[in-house]
Amino acid sequence: MRLDPGRLPGLLTRGALPIAVAVAVQSAGNLVFHAAVGRRLDADAYGALGTVLAAMLMLGVPLGAVQTAASALVAEHGLSRASARRTLRLVACWSVGPALAVLACAPLLRDYFHLAGLAEAVQLAPYLIIAAVVAAARGLLLGARRIGTVAVTYFVATAVRLVLGLALTVPFGVAGALAATVAAELAALLVAARPLRHPDGTGTPGALRLGAVAHAGIAVTGLFLFSTVDLLMARHHLRDGSSGAYIAAATVAKTVLAIPAGIMAAVFPRLLAGWRRPGRARVLAAGGLAVAGPALLGAAVIVALPALVLRVLYGDGYADAGALVRTLVSVAALTSLVTVLTYAALARRARTLLVPWLGAGLEVALIETWHASALQIALCSAAALVPTLLLMLLLEGRVWARTSTQLGADSVEESPSAATAA
Template identity: 25%
Template sequence: MTAPSSVRSRRTFDGTSVAVATSVMNIATYGFTMLAARIIGPSEYGALAACLSLLIVLQVGALGLQATAARRIAVDRGNVAAIERTVLSLTTRVSLVAGVVMLVLCPVINRLLNLDDLLTAAIVSLAVVPLTLAGGQAGVLQGERRWGALSVFYLAGGIPRLVVGTSLILWRPDATAAVLGVTLGLLFPVAVGWWVLRERRTPDVAAPEHSARSMLVESVHNAQVLFVFFALSSVDIVMARHVLDDHDAGLYAAGLIMTKVMLFLPQFIVVIAFPDMASPESRKRALVRSLLAIGVLGVLAVAAARLLSGVAMIFVGGSDFGEVEDLLWVFAALGTVLAMLQLQVYAVLARQARRSVLLVWGALVAIVVLGLQAGSVAALVTTVVSVDAVLLVVLTLASLRIARDAPPPPLPGTLPG
């Protein structure tokens, strides 16, 4: 049955709003980072970059909670109120515990990141509280498909960081002010989430299958899967520092700017598709359509990077990195493969698979082993693209088979995949 034109128009508008919001968020975040590098100088920026890297690692907990909330709400529409109440309560408790643990570990963080400043370590430790709170809130909005509210949520995650953070480092150009700006910026999406979710519905009946304990177990599993993906998408720059000289490692890092652009550009597709991938009746259609959408964007970007490489070089470092220009299309292809892999990883989370995660671990090991044999920028990026492409094909075949054959899974169970 064909959906009415009004419904199709609304879905298109919703998708467009999320796409615009995530793009603005990423641009604002990138903009603040670039401004900070210029304003606070290399040494202070090094400390900021270390703090931001730590927050990226800590973010897997928030993303794990987000995936749990979105999946359960999408699968069990009859218990939305109970799931919402439980996940928001669990998120609050987890965020507070994480904040306390991080504060206790301040001296360790200070030493690990070589900050020489306990205040900076304390500020970045406290950032985990709003970061985690935002994860649970975003999951509820995503699962309920409240795309308009989620778009505002994402905008609040980027624009305030740019405005507040830049203001602070102009006032005091050091890493402490920059980290404070990032932490304060994290409060804005939490405020948006609190406002749109302030009127919680009272559950009609108890839903023991959606207990806080079962949600915590699922969130830990989700965080572990996402951590492996982040490691898979980042390990090559570490490999570059070991197998290439400083000059070539710098060229590789410049090429990875193109890769990261292609990884984050279709992020909105993953956000919108995830609730549908969690529903057995729409899982296959959502996965296929989303893979095709990311693939089309990727083909266009790869072609542009090949044909307009000179223009692309403006965004990856300029003439100083000219030696990598001929490989920009390969880095764009890598980013496209990673974006499709990210979708597949979320498909794994949507069906709560377990065995499929071992494939991601295997690919990570393969990249490390094979990457150690690379002796040039071209050899390393080709190796990484090849391993990731094989993983993508295997996961896609497995996902399509499971989407066709597997019965709807019980929510709290541990399932094979």
């Protein structure tokens, strides 16, 4: 399928809008969940909960590559009941090994993150399996253009998480809140699996390739590590209420990235199609505006009223974390530009997609050196962002700004099938 780079607004309206709305609802639900649970737990317990939830997201991030590869599979071969069953079964089998490894490491996770018991760490294992299959199911539906159904999976998961989270946190504390998160993913799977049992169309048999998943996983995982490793390290280095304040501020900041991440799913095919064609610089610029624009706008609002946002969400418990919120929200907004540039590197299968990994390494080194306070850790995160973003702008911006005649043999044009596999 050939995409005209000049039709980006129409593509966003038809393709990204339902997902963007669903992700916006999910993000709002996530804030409500954190606010409600944060009011029921003391600061240290809430810090533990936020850290494990971040670990859940980190385990699930490579699954974004599974979703991308499953979507590409359907786009190339069509959707059939046999290919859907084969894909879901294969992904479930792939996830069993990592889940068992997480289960074996549960005691280490409990001690490193200062958790109250094994029940809080053990739940990472079933979450990983369920989230993997959910990602594959959503990818199959996206490839078949069942955008509405995918959006419904987000709505249902958000509702289940809120209801069960409020019901289970009081009697079971952190473990109850985590159980609600696992149950939400299971509910999303049930919604996604139903239309896959009897697909509308027919397709030729196709197999999900581990190589295609791995290539996309490098980019996705590097981005998530770059944007989240500070949260995990803050829990390790900070004590008592400080870790809770960091989790609260980081939760507000990470929400800024949620909707742009959904829009990125619609922009990435444009980058694939626009690379090696005239006007690719405009494609990258339009993609950057579509993805980073909402992030920068949301960040501007929060930076202007951090105390009000914290008070509305968490009450007066974290009223003094205004400077922390401003720093982390600003970092999150600018990180959306790193996201666009990383996907631009993925579109042309370039080594530049490794830059976020280097940025995450720099962030770890800085935080290991300076971690006396929550604000100091946030400033380390900002210090790692600056060279990472500048390097991405230099490497990717320079290449995408070239004319077609300036591209050398090191930038061989990909075939449509290769672009689909990416």
